[in-house]
Amino acid sequence: xxxxxxxxxxxxxxxxxxxxxxxxxxxxxxxxxxxxxxxxxxxxxxxxxxxxxxxxxxxxxxxxxxxxxxxxxxxxxxxxxxxxxxxxxxxxxxxxxxxxxxxxxxxxxxxxxxxxxxxxxxxxxxxxxxxxxxxxxxxxxxxxxxxxxxxxxxxxxxxxxxxxxxxxxxxxxxxxxxxxxxxxxxxxxxxxxxxxxxxxxxxxxxxxxxxxxxxxxxxxxxxxxxxxxxxxxxxxxxxxxxxxxxxxxxxxxxxxxxxxxxxxxxxxxxxxxxxxxxxxxxxxxxxxxxxxxxxxxxxxxxxxxxxxxxxxxxxxxxxxxxxxxxxxxxxxxxxxxxxxxxxxxxxxxxxxxxxxxxxxxxxxxxxxxxxxxxxxxxxxxxxxxxxxxxxxxxxxxxxxxxxxxxxxxx
Amino acid sequence: xxxxxxxxxxxxxxxxxxxxxxxxxxxxxxxxxxxxxxxxxxxxxxxxxxxxxxxxxxxxxxxxxxxxxxxxxxxxxxxxxxxxxxxxxxxxxxxxxxxxxxxxxxxxxxxxxxxxxxxxxxxxxxxxxxxxxxxxxxxxxxxxxxxxxxxxxxxxxxxxxxxxxxxxxxxxxxxxxxxxxxxxxxxxxxxxxxxxxxxxxxxxxxxxxxxxxxxxxxxxxxxxxxxxxxxxxxxxxxxxxxxxxxxxxxxxxxxxxxxxxxxxxxxxxxxxxxxxxxxxxxxxxxxxxxxxxxxxxxxxxxxxxxxxxxxxxxxxxxxxxxxxxxxxxxxxxxxxxxxxxxxxxxxxxxxxxxxxxxxxxxxxxxxxxxxxxxxxxxxxxxxxxxxxxxxxxxxxxxxxxxxxxxxxxx
Numbered sequence: 001x002x003x004x005x006x007x008x009x010x011x012x013x014x015x016x017x018x019x020x021x022x023x024x025x026x027x028x029x030x031x032x033x034x035x036x037x038x039x040x041x042x043x044x045x046x047x048x049x050x051x052x053x054x055x056x057x058x059x060x061x062x063x064x065x066x067x068x069x070x071x072x073x074x075x076x077x078x079x080x081x082x083x084x085x086x087x088x089x090x091x092x093x094x095x096x097x098x099x100x101x102x103x104x105x106x107x108x109x110x111x112x113x114x115x116x117x118x119x120x121x122x123x124x125x126x127x128x129x130x131x132x133x134x135x136x137x138x139x140x141x142x143x144x145x146x147x148x149x150x151x152x153x154x155x156x157x158x159x160x161x162x163x164x165x166x167x168x169x170x171x172x173x174x175x176x177x178x179x180x181x182x183x184x185x186x187x188x189x190x191x192x193x194x195x196x197x198x199x200x201x202x203x204x205x206x207x208x209x210x211x212x213x214x215x216x217x218x219x220x221x222x223x224x225x226x227x228x229x230x231x232x233x234x235x236x237x238x239x240x241x242x243x244x245x246x247x248x249x250x251x252x253x254x255x256x257x258x259x260x261x262x263x264x265x266x267x268x269x270x271x272x273x274x275x276x277x278x279x280x281x282x283x284x285x286x287x288x289x290x291x292x293x294x295x296x297x298x299x300x301x302x303x304x305x306x307x308x309x310x311x312x313x314x315x316x317x318x319x320x321x322x323x324x325x326x327x328x329x330x331x332x333x334x335x336x337x338x339x340x341x342x343x344x345x346x347x348x349x350x351x352x353x354x355x356x357x358x359x360x361x362x363x364x365x366x367x368x369x370x371x372x373x374x375x376x377x378x379x380x381x382x383x384x385x386x387x388x389x390x391x392x393x394x395x396x397x398x399x400x401x402x403x404x405x406x407x408x409x410x
Numbered sequence: 411x412x413x414x415x416x417x418x419x420x421x422x423x424x425x426x427x428x429x430x431x432x433x434x435x436x437x438x439x440x441x442x443x444x445x446x447x448x449x450x451x452x453x454x455x456x457x458x459x460x461x462x463x464x465x466x467x468x469x470x471x472x473x474x475x476x477x478x479x480x481x482x483x484x485x486x487x488x489x490x491x492x493x494x495x496x497x498x499x500x501x502x503x504x505x506x507x508x509x510x511x512x513x514x515x516x517x518x519x520x521x522x523x524x525x526x527x528x529x530x531x532x533x534x535x536x537x538x539x540x541x542x543x544x545x546x547x548x549x550x551x552x553x554x555x556x557x558x559x560x561x562x563x564x565x566x567x568x569x570x571x572x573x574x575x576x577x578x579x580x581x582x583x584x585x586x587x588x589x590x591x592x593x594x595x596x597x598x599x600x601x602x603x604x605x606x607x608x609x610x611x612x613x614x615x616x617x618x619x620x621x622x623x624x625x626x627x628x629x630x631x632x633x634x635x636x637x638x639x640x641x642x643x644x645x646x647x648x649x650x651x652x653x654x655x656x657x658x659x660x661x662x663x664x665x666x667x668x669x670x671x672x673x674x675x676x677x678x679x680x681x682x683x684x685x686x687x688x689x690x691x692x693x694x695x696x697x698x699x700x701x702x703x704x705x706x707x708x709x710x711x712x713x714x715x716x717x718x719x720x721x722x723x724x725x726x727x728x729x730x731x732x733x734x735x736x737x738x739x740x741x742x743x744x745x746x747x748x749x750x751x752x753x754x755x756x757x758x759x760x761x762x763x764x765x766x767x768x769x770x771x772x773x774x775x776x777x778x779x780x781x782x783x784x785x786x787x788x789x790x791x792x793x794x795x796x797x798x799x800x801x802x803x804x805x806x807x808x809x810x811x812x813x814x815x816x817x818x819x820x
Binding site for chain 1: 432433434440447466531556582584638652663665666668673674675677685687725748750751782
């Protein structure tokens with residue numbers, strides 16, 4: 001396996017693309033933009049026929065054929081004619097992501113570092129969770145991740161190309177330089193984690209908030225597929241994270257900190273949150289309190305699901321009702337502020353939805369404004385433990401998806 | 411004066427442009443896109459030299475010259491060589507919006523209907539406030555606005571072209587059909603106000619929430635100029651509205667209802683809001699309470715400014731401190747959720763900022779998360795009474811700015 005792009009190459013065109021309104025379009029950019037559009041469609045659809053691509057892009061068939069040919073030459077897509085069917089006429093060739101293009105996903109947690117290999121079609125090929133005895137420091141986590149990455153890459157066939165590393169961080173990550181400003185539960189403050197990992201591996205490394213990447217993953221391959229405005233709220237062992245998708249793209253804000261819905265007020269006479277403010281959602285809902293009501297010390301999301309579904313203990317029902325009540329206060333804010341089409345709940349918030357989805361819906365609709373309250377669907381997340389691997393991989397695919405020829409230029 | 415576009419023409423390409431990621435780019439679209447880019451730059455900069463346009467767009471000089479020539483032919487820009495200066499070399503011609511292209515702005519309120527004529531360079535040429543004896547119904551407001559528009563248009567020179575009507579509504583407006591879902595203080599529910607106005611005037615009419623349009627105006631010509639992520643909060647006689655700008659564009663949500671920051675929770679043991687929920691920002695801050703503390707019944711924003719600045723009455727200071735405290739709770743949510751570069755305060759919230767800006771800043775920073783709390787500036791709005799006219803006009807310019815040749819095709 002060879003790295004697809006040296007770590008010291010110039011940054012991609014993603015930023016320029018996002019601020020595109022002031023930039024003109026010249027013929028070179030048209031070709032790049034069309035290549036990117038076709039590759040993004042193939043990526044998101046996990047395979048697309050040439051006729052679907054023609055229809056989606058509004059480009060003519062010969063242009064699509066040429067673009068697909070160029071993408072195949074770069075080595076990012078493959079074409080195959082589907083087996084004969086009963087339909088009349090020649091079937092349109094199906095274009096899929098080349099399985100030899102992968103990204104490396106990394107997720108440091110309080111008790112483990114997880115490394116994954118994810119294909120350009122969103123398939124999670126490997127997922128290795130390396131447990132730690134104590135909460136890892138940034139350099140310990142970088143070291144463990146790098147060693148795991150080396151092992152995994154050695155096992156891959158020689159023609160596999162990794163576009164780089166994407167890191168999902170349980171905390172605030174500054175977009176401009178990838179520094180972890182604050183990961184409260186890891187105890188990391190101003191740690192240049194992506195730079196550490198880049199130095200150890202020699203691979204381009206980018207990092208972002210875990211819930212934001214989770215939102216991206218659910219938006220592309222999960223419960224928010226095809227949805228323009230979506231809000232993702234995830235309940236984990238260490239708190240509540242959020243990510244917002246606007247017009248199909250993640251909401252970042254100035255420095256990538258946007259979407260911290262776990263730190264919106266739900267109880268003005270509540271307790272002080274670790275963030276310093278009073279009555280954040282994180283202070284009122286929690287996985288530990290749910291498990292405690294169930295008489296457990298620890299448990300995975302799957303355990304929680306089964307236990308909640310099987311329980312009619314009044315203490316458990318009361319705890320569910322209490323948490324659902326506070327959750328709906330943040331959902332009211334979310335609905336009034338974002339007018340989303342879909343709110344996706346993951347982790348223990350997804351487990352609450354599993355047993356009290358109707359109640360969450362009712363409380364939210366009755367307290368939100370009538371217009372946006374009628375528009376919203378509240379659903380469970382779909383991707384489970386694969387979510388953060390897929391989301392982190394998207395970071396590492398971002399430059400390739402913005403400029404497919406960046407992979408060819410070496 | 412002639413309407414620049416019949417009311418029954420097909421809708422513009424704005425929606426398609428926003429969801430552009432799936433669409434390919436063909437040569438026709440390149441030309442349209444570049445024309446739009448140049449016109450948008452000239453519009454936003456209120457005039458731009460050719461060399462500035464070359465630099466901003468990254469296009470070459472001859473392309474810019476051709477695009478400017480085409481826009482001049484369509485009749486949306488003019489070129490002039492500036493008077494000789496002391497600088498060496500020939501000065502670059504300055505491109506400005508053609509003053510003969512205007513939009514009509516309409517703003518129905520509880521005691522008046524205001525109509526304005528706004529040029530493509532953002533100049534408010536006329537602003538006529540027609541007071542009403544009682545709160546106008548939707549059809550009364552449409553009738554009054556239409557009569558005022560007829561009078562104003564008759565006075566304009568024959569070569570002026572109006573692109574259409576933009577309406578700023580103090581309430582929720584459904585984007586898909588322009589229906590006013592709820593304007594609580596006007597008492598309007600499900601009123602097709604833009605359709606009424608279109609029927610009376612024969613002009614293309616579009617409507618949106620007033621605070622959202624205020625955010626657009628401040629973002630283009632006011633305190634948020636050049637800012638990517640900005641949040642606008644406006645305090646008016648009838649409540650608190652909000653509008654959010656993300657990557658330079660207004661946040662709409664599914665149906666255009668997004669940004670209702672006046673209906674975020676600030677006090678969970680507070681009173682019930684007219685919206686039905688408990689403790690919204692609107693229930694705790696208000697222009698009337700400020701005026702009351704000042705011993706007044708009524709007052710404009712300017713009055714409020716002068717009175718607050720000149721008062722050292724303990725009751726007034728206590729009321730300012732009380733309102734600033736609740737305001738900072740919504741600002742904490744705003745900072746954590748959007749990570750904005752700038753928060754712009756207008757109306758009586760701007761007056762509060764005038765006397766307690768440092769206090770608002772301190773309370774917000776100490777309760778918000780450290781990362782986004784350090785990024786944000788909190789400033790006063792700049793445009794005053796012109797704001798809603800400019801914002802509503804932007805709605806009526808939207809199609810022209812997305813496709814300048816739409817004006818030529820008649």
